[in-house]
Amino acid sequence: MRNYKDVTREEWEDWKWQIKNRITTLEELEKVINLTNREKDGIRETLKMFRMAITPYWVSLMDADDPECPIRKQAVPTIEETMFSRVDLADPLAEDLDSPVKGITHRYPDRVLLLITDVCGMYCRHCTRRRLVGKVDKTSNKNVIDQALNYIRNNTIIRDVLLSGGDPLLVDDTFLEYILSELRNIKHVEIIRIGSRIPVTLPQRITPAYVKMLEKYHPLWMNIQVNHPKEITPRMKEGIDLLLKAGIPLGNQGVLLKGINDCPYLHEKLVHELVKIRVRPYYLYQCDLSQGIEHFRTSVGVGIKIIEHLRGHTSGFAVPNYIIDAPGGGGKIPVSPQYVLAFTDDKVILRNYEGGIFSYPEPRNRISYCQEEANSHPKEGVAAIMNGNISSLLPEGTKRMERRKKRKDKNE
Secondary structure (H helix, E strand, O other): OOOOOOOOOHOOOOHHHHHHEEEEEEHHOOOOOOOOHHHHHHHHOOOOOOOEEEOHHHHHHOOOOOOHHHHHOOOOOHHHHOOOOOOOOOOOOOOOOOOOOOOOOEEOEEEEEOOOOOOOOOOOOOOOOOOOOOOOOOOHHHHHHHHHHHHHOOOOOOOOEEHHHOHHHHOHHHHHHHHHHHHHOOOOOOOEEEOOHHHOOOOOHOHHHHHHHHHHOOOOEEEEOOOOOOOHHHHHHHHHHHHHHHHOEEEEEEEEOOOOOHHHHHHHHHHHHHHHHOOEEEEEEEEOOOOOOHHOOHHHHHHHHHHHHHOOEEEEEHHEEEEEEOOOOOOEEOOOOOOOEHHHHHOEEEOOOOOOEEEEOOOOOOOOOOOOOOOOOOHHHHHHHHHOOOOOOOOOOHHHHHHHHHHHHOOO
8 A cells, every 4th residue: 555545444345446446647647656757758658649557466576666667657648658669450350350240259160259348457568459449438228239149149159258348347246247157147158257456456346246246157157367477466365265165266367578577486376376366377478469558568479489488398288379360360370489300201290398319209090089079079270180070171361362262253
C-alpha cells in the first residue's frame, strides 16, 4: 500500500474501489511515482491515441524511482507507442476476419473465442487487442452475447469455448454467471476456459464467494499472464490459492517483452516461481504486430534461446511452448530449438540439451494402425495427409492453380 497511506485496509481489499481509483491521467500518476520528463512527454502523446489505466495495487508494485522497472514498463505509456512500424497491424491476428457473428472468433475447428467485454483492470502497454480494449469500457450487451451463444449452440463441432475480452473477470457477477450457465447447458461444449490477467493485476477480485460461483461450472480452466517474477506477490498467491482449491487448473501465458523479460536466467526464475504456486507455464508468446508496440518485440532467436536454456535445466512441465501467433490469422505456431538432426531409413539422429548426439533405431515394422472411426480424422491440413485422408496439400492462388481452374471451367 505504498503511496496509499490514507487508504483503509477495507478499501484496499475492495476490487471495486481499485477499479474506481485506477490511474488514468498524467497528473494522477505523478502523485504516486517519480516520472522523468521523457516519460511525461510520452504519456501526453500516447494518451491521444491509447488509454492508460493502472490499478492502485499494480502501482504499489512499481519502483517509484526507476523508469526501467519491469512492473512500471508494462503499465506506463512511452513515446514509442506513437511510432508505428511499417509492419504494424490494427488486427494482427485477423480475429475480425474469422468472426462469423459479433463477439465470436472461430479459427480452429473445435473451439471458439468469445469476447465478452472491452474492459481490463489495467491496460497493458503490449496489448494485442488495443484496437478494441479500453475504447469505451463496457461489457458486451445481452443481445450480442445471445447471438454468440446461438452460434455455439448451432455448431455442434464446437467443444471448447474460451472467454476473453478485455478481461472476462471484470464482467458483472450475474452476467458472467449467465454466460457460464448457458454454455454449460450446451451439450457439445465440453470445456470452458477463461483468459484473465485479473489474478495478477487485481487479485482483490478473487474472493471466496466469487470462486464459489465459478466452480459450479466445471470443467472450468483458466490461463493467466505473468511476465516477470516481481508480479508473483503474497497477495496474488492468495487469489491463486482460492482458484486452485476450487479445482480450477491454472496455466500461464506469458509474453516475451524486450527490456522486461528477454533473459533466459530471468525466465528460469519465473517458471520456478510459477510452479511453486502450482501455475503451469503453458505458453510464451512472441509479441504480436499490434500498432505501436514494436519496441517490445525481440527477435525470434531470443525466444528460442530462452527455451534452449530451460530445456534440460528445469522440469519438463516448467518449460512453456514458445508460440508465434501467425499474422493474418495463421494461428498458434510452436517454435523451438531443433533436436532432430537427421533421418535415415532405420534411425533418427537426435541431440540433447548438452549437445550430445544420439541415434534412435526405428522399429522394423513401422506401420501403425488407428482403430478410431475414419470420420473423426482431420479432413484438411498436414494431419489429413499423415492419416491418409488426402494425398497432397497445394496452396491456392498460384498461377498453376489458376491454370487448373481455367481448364476445369472450360471443360465444364
